[in-house]
Amino acid sequence: MRDVLIVGAGPTGLALGIDLARRGVDALVVDKADELFPGSRGKGYPDSPLTEDTRTEPAGTVRAGDRAPDGETAAGKRLFDVLRGPHWTLLAVGTDAALPPLGVPEARIAGHSDQGAYGRGVFLIRPDGYVGWAGETAAGLTEYARRVGVTG
Known part of the structure; x- marks a missing residue:
């Protein structure tokens, strides 16, 4: 049995899953999508002068x-x-x-x-x-x- 179930593999769910894993917490991230999302899940800076x-x-x-x-x-x-x-x-x-x-x-x-x-x-x-x-x-x-x- 897992310690934590995280519903949603968006930016917050993934960040929480990573943070908990680094702290040694056994967490499972689930999402309604059938396959991994290949791109960025968070806000980016595609048109910034810094890119x-x-x-x-x-x-x-x-x-x-x-x-x-x-x-x-x-x-x-x-x-x-x-x-x-x-x-x-x-x-x-x-x-x-x-x-x-x-x-x-x-x-x-x-x-x-x-x-x-x-x-x-x-x-x-x-x-x-x-x-x-x-x-x-x-x-x-x-x-x-x-x-x-x-x-x-």
Whole structure:
């Protein structure tokens, strides 16, 4: 038997489920949908001057300004654990693209199921957990980082 049943896998239900799990509480999140939602469940910043998406045809559902979904890095760590903290994170998904030296933590997701939401590319995740920049390669990332004040 579970300690807590959370009805609804929207932003609040998912956040509560994550918070309870981190506290060691056995919680179950249920939703009326038959399958996982591939995109962001919370408010994003898609048209903000703090975001930039340079991809011509994004393969995944995540866009600059969306909340960064969880996944597993090539090193076997949960992406949320890598993103946690007051820092920017540079993420390469399904690509061996060279990453510019921004002085921030870096993570790679190999080409497997977690790549679906992101699609192939390079992403700069803001300290608040939202995608600030997205590109097929890192071209233009250094300029964006300088413009928004990225620091390691």
